Amino acid sequence: MRNKAVAIVLGAVAASTLIAWTFAPDENATATLTYGTPALESMGALAFGPDDILFVGDSQGAAVYAIEIADTGASSGAINVRDLDAKLAAMFGTTADDITVRDMAVHPRSGNVYLSVARGDGNFGLVKVDGSGQLSEVPLTDVRFSKGDITNAPSPEAAYGRRGSARAYTITDLAFADGQVMVAGLSNQEFASNFRRMSFPFSHSMKATSLEIYHVSHGRYETHAPVDTFTPYEIDGSVHIVASYTCTPLVLFNLAGLADGEHVMGRTVAELGAGNRPLDIITYSNGGNDYVLVANSRHPLMKIDASSFASAEGLEPPTEETGIGFEAMPQIGVQRVGERGDGIVMLQDDDGLHLITAAKDSM
């Protein structure tokens, strides 16, 4: 029994990889984009995809944009920028407390850090931070892009009423995996597990399809809830999602072979506790092992050993016996995390906003 468990864990570790892009090497995803200026109405969640494509969540415009960010050069060296909010305020012509950084994403090829930044009055922009800590705005005019509409109507039967402006969908997180754009969000009207998938390349006829994800608490109560933040994770060649909920548990579910509108059950793999909201999740590899990092509104930055996900069935709130490594990291006020080469870059809120980098080996 014990040998089998070890074999499963080793097999899972060997098979789990960072998500591989599904485009063939000679087929570039940017071929599906056209030049122009995306008519963004807001800018929230950010996620990089294949071939220099940045996916941008536009809640106000009910869309996800795929924008080519042809980042030149590679930046190495740890990124550390103190008082990022003051610097962004200087660039945006306002005060530091009027600046909100909505999301952060690391360009997989260049290593530059991209920030979605907004002023209190709603003006927004995309800012790049390079390896030397220099900030610059990334103009989104005359770029190659495409637009995917997030359909708002819950179903064809429900396409009635004053839906034009009354219904809205706020995108809380985005990721590209398994050839699709995954979108987590919240409706302003119905309370449902609003997790959607959009095929990429985007097309006019494409509809975002939703999955009804739930998890079980105490073996008895089924919880449908909006996914707050999530990350894709491959186990045994199959794409999974590690998701955290407004209701706090960390849940793992398998995306493979799911039909639209399907009722999908996830397994609880960690319980993060009350009074806290998870803000960001990533997976990363170091020393042959996979880890999950969860940034929280109140709790410390948490590191979880992902290899344990593949073992043990039907986890209820995990206990010590399940052997899940669950460590509190020393960095405080971490809001966003990103993998960047040998390090983890973090957006930190601690008497001002800062970007800090910690070596993976030190975590």
Add this chain to the structure above:
Amino acid sequence: MSDSGLLHCLSHPRRAGGGLVLLGLVACCGCGPAEIDVADAPTIRFAGDPYGDTDAIEVTGLSPSSLASLDELTTEQWVDALAVLTEAAADDPGAPVVLGDYRIDAGRVLFTPRFPFAPGMSYLARFAPPSGIEPIEWTFSIPEVTGASTTRVAEIFPSAATWPMNQLKMYVHFSGPMRTGRAFDFIRLIDEDTGIEVEQPFVTVQEELWDQTHETLTILYDPGRIKRGLVPNQEAGLPLQTGRSYRLVIDAGWPDTDGRLLEEPYEHHFSIGEIDRTSPHPNGWILTVPGAETRDPLVLAFGEPLDHGLLHTLIGVRRAATGTKTSRWATTTETTPADQLLGRVETTDAESAWRFSPDELWAAGRYEVVIPTILEDLAGNNLKNLFDVDLGEVPSEFGGVEAVYLPFVVAGR
């Protein structure tokens, strides 16, 4: 000097130390970026006429040759030549400048900020060309937005006096668009008996849950505290307790979309009843059918308050060309979305009744009301499942059913 516009000096380092190396064409007249006529006496001011708008600033009083020379500057050189800084950045030598666009236009230098200069902010503009004249500075301010907002809180839903203990959401309706991102600075829930504020009863979403016009805000109670078996529920309990009274307070001072502040606070009083763990079901609904050749409302009474937002956007009425249904409700339809009637929806009786007044007169004939099964009550229970599903209980008959259809006949006169 006059030909300086044609020629570049390449690789001119920004910070000249000893040993400058000038590459490229040496035979440029007045080599070096932007030589300004020493006779120039430029000024910086808001662009346009004396009462020009505050969208841009300009540097005037430069000779054509000075302007031509400035026209050669790279973007990086412009940032040094005409730096616009916020008040805080002006005190910090390493701070970035205000982002913007530099151009020579109609005999002046024009700087248009990337994002509008903000009300209540002060800025410093420094024109410091690399050679020719001494730098000049101009400090300017953008006036605060004055006057109180004419926007007010119009209504809060649910409007019922009693809410279930597992109340899920509220809608705050404003009379005009509001600035987003400030909601949780201005909304408080107070226990009426103790006067104590309830701690963190709501879910905070960074972008908040507004409708498209930013006039209606959805506030969710923390489902982690409402759902059974979850840690927040076990540790902190439900935010609202049966038998207690609360008031929801919207404080004055919330900025509207123009930055003007809401003048009046708003209070909404309610008390808490029992937990609601019953899904809405059509067996309890009563449909009142109007007469033909009228625009009288079709009224559907649910017997309990339902979600205000969903009542307005989910339910429709369709004309049935044929039909044989005699039951009060069905899970299959005899119509298509193309048969939809247009009209106006109202909710009455604390959102326990839905009224539809058609744009056109009712024609005699068969119709259906279409009610998607995701319609929720105040506790988030929809027809298909309870908000908090107990797997040990019998599943709802509406699992997998998209909508419930109520056929009715408008009798001819």
